Amino acid sequence: MTFVLVITVICMLVPxxxxxGYPALLWIFTRGKPAITHxxxxxxxxxxxxxxxxxxxxxIREKLQNALELVYPEELLRIIVVSDGSxxxxxxxxxxxxxxxxxxxxxxxxxxxxxxxxxxxEQVSEEVTVFSDANAMYAPEAIAKLVRNLADPSVGYVVGxxxxxxxxxxxxxxxxxxxxxxxxxxxSMESRLxxxxxxxxxxxxxxxxxxxxxxQQDINDFVNPLQIVAKGNRGVFDAEAKCFEETAGDFxxxxxxxxxxxxxxxxxxxxVKATMNPxxxxxxxxxxxxxxxxxxxxxxxxxxxxxxxxxxALSGYGLFQLISLGAVTLLLLAWAGYRTEDKNRLPMWLxxxxxxxxxNLYSLKGIIxxxxxxxxxxxxxxxxxxx
Numbered sequence: 001m002t003f004v005l006v007i008t009v010i011c012m013l014v015p016x017x018x019x020x021g022y023p024a025l026l027w028i029f030t031r032g033k034p035a036i037t038h039x040x041x042x043x044x045x046x047x048x049x050x051x052x053x054x055x056x057x058x059x060i061r062e063k064l065q066n067a068l069e070l071v072y073p074e075e076l077l078r079i080i081v082v083s084d085g086s087x088x089x090x091x092x093x094x095x096x097x098x099x100x101x102x103x104x105x106x107x108x109x110x111x112x113x114x115x116x117x118x119x120x121x122e123q124v125s126e127e128v129t130v131f132s133d134a135n136a137m138y139a140p141e142a143i144a145k146l147v148r149n150l151a152d153p154s155v156g157y158v159v160g161x162x163x164x165x166x167x168x169x170x171x172x173x174x175x176x177x178x179x180x181x182x183x184x185x186x187x188s189m190e191s192r193l194x195x196x197x198x199x200x201x202x203x204x205x206x207x208x209x210x211x212x213x214x215x216q217q218d219i220n221d222f223v224n225p226l227q228i229v230a231k232g233n234r235g236v237f238d239a240e241a242k243c244f245e246e247t248a249g250d251f252x253x254x255x256x257x258x259x260x261x262x263x264x265x266x267x268x269x270x271x272v273k274a275t276m277n278p279x280x281x282x283x284x285x286x287x288x289x290x291x292x293x294x295x296x297x298x299x300x301x302x303x304x305x306x307x308x309x310x311x312x313a314l315s316g317y318g319l320f321q322l323i324s325l326g327a328v329t330l331l332l333l334a335w336a337g338y339r340t341e342d343k344n345r346l347p348m349w350l351x352x353x354x355x356x357x358x359x360n361l362y363s364l365k366g367i368i369x370x371x372x373x374x375x376x377x378x379x380x381x382x383x384x385x386x387x
Contacts (some may be wrong), residue, residue, distance in 0.1 A: 001315060008308030011301040012323070014294060022290040023182075026189035035191050038236055039152035043330065045127035046076045047143055048208070050120050052113050053081060055088040056134035063134045064097055071140045078126060080105060082116040113201075114214050114339055121211050131221065136162060136202035136243040145241035146205040156210050157225050158231025159196050160203035160241030184239065186291065191237035194284045195229055198222045203243040207233075215271070219261065222292075223268040230274045244258045253319070255355075255362040261373070262296050262366030269293060299364035319357045331357065 083106045094104045107116045149158040187196045199221035278285040312320035337354025
């Protein structure tokens, strides 16, 4: 029974460490450090803004207008739209723009976002590449804010702040917005300590020379930054480089997105294992293990911990009887949320348990598929009304 007790306690403590302990340690390690731990200077290198899209006819015109109005020297900014076999008129809308800065690259065969980026990068000669999604609308000075961080030669990539415009419009959006505010705080502390772990497909920039072609199964805004860190560079977060987008707006779409991200990211991390080696990557190895690997594995720890708690509860351990009671209550609340027809109107006391349980279940599905060698390749928008 001692063995069961030890394993159960460890498995129950891992989620506590990931969600509370890791941010607390980041806060301790960055106390006394300046808000910016690298060189920042206003500068204007040539920039290629790559917009990935699949069937984005609803937003692509607005996105391109937004890109053309960015406060950046016109002669130094080129806009490349990569269409992954769109068949809803997206390409035709892009061709309506006669500005010579706008270029359309069409990828046939629905090969996925990553292959589209590989195709686009073959035609990029600019010093800096910024990656974006069609639904991410940039603040006027977003690109200028990103590239100023690349004045520091040690910085290889810069991640901006993707903010939600519908964070209070429904239970799903509220939960996702709350989670993302928590994530932005972690990104800021990680950046001050060493490097922000991973990019953000909506808004991040790299030195073009550091790009490496990716495999089709790679999730670009995770593997690409890891490759850059593995080369000895830093990745920083700039909260003033902002873009605005909507959440998925629906629980089912949001948790399905989590499954896809976990599925592809685990495989990607295994491709760049050097970043988990403290002899190679220093403190960043602790960051990537704590922020990503352990977080993805939380569903496994929770399942083992719940099973162990049930055994210990039946053996008369009072504490684990309370833990088991709490777990059952959580599942019942999640089930009540699941049975509710309109999940976006759930009260917070139901939406939080439902969101937590579903995200972990779908993450577990992503892990299992990754272990089986199954990887999501093609992608589509998670926004309402989309495939």
